[in-house]
Amino acid sequence: MKSSSLSRVLAPAAIAVLALAAGMDCAAAPPMAMTTQQSASTAPHKTVRVDSAWVRAAPPGAMSLAGYMTLHNDGHVPVRFDWAQSDVFGMVELHRTLTVNGVSTMRVAGDQTIPPGASVRFEPGGLHLMLMQARHELKIGDLVPFRLHFGDGSTVDVVAPVSAQAPAATKR
Numbered sequence: 001m002k003s004s005s006l007s008r009v010l011a012p013a014a015i016a017v018l019a020l021a022a023g024m025d026c027a028a029a030p031p032m033a034m035t036t037q038q039s040a041s042t043a044p045h046k047t048v049r050v051d052s053a054w055v056r057a058a059p060p061g062a063m064s065l066a067g068y069m070t071l072h073n074d075g076h077v078p079v080r081f082d083w084a085q086s087d088v089f090g091m092v093e094l095h096r097t098l099t100v101n102g103v104s105t106m107r108v109a110g111d112q113t114i115p116p117g118a119s120v121r122f123e124p125g126g127l128h129l130m131l132m133q134a135r136h137e138l139k140i141g142d143l144v145p146f147r148l149h150f151g152d153g154s155t156v157d158v159v160a161p162v163s164a165q166a167p168a169a170t171k172r
């Protein structure tokens with residue numbers, strides 16, 4: 001009986017932690033511990049194609065960078081892009097840049113649904129991956145690994161080069 005009363009004491013604490021995480025501004029941010037699971041095997045998504053991935057180079061010392069890419073849904077059903085992680089950053093959020101009263105600001109964008117046959121572009125001035133808590137300095141030419149997580153539990157792994165500008169291959 002002692003152990004069950006202990007679990008009754010611990011359970012509300014665990015729920016409180018979950019509620020705290022869920023109530024955070026950014027629903028897209030996973031618990032920090034999940035970044036250690038990047039090497040765990042998950043099923044790759046079958047209909048999502050990613051191209052034009054890049055990370056914008058930032059001045060030395062920058063802790064936050066922005067990542068861009070285009071996600072294509074080649075399937076016949078909508079796909080929900082939930083969140084992303086990278087071994088190089090402590091936290092990755094989906095953000096959108098908005099201009100409000102002439103002032104550029106950004107907000108947590110949350111998950112993004114890609115209709116069948118459509119694409120979602122993460123690009124400067126719009127949607128971006130907000131890359132926070134850089135674990136080391138990044139310079140032009142470095143490669144940043146990402147794992148993208150989708151609503152059905154599948155994933156897509158992407159490697160994005162650090163660059164001063166969008167890849168030349170990027171076309172509308």
Ligand SMILES: [Cu+2]
Binds near residue numbers: 095096106107128129
């Ligand atoms: Cu941002």
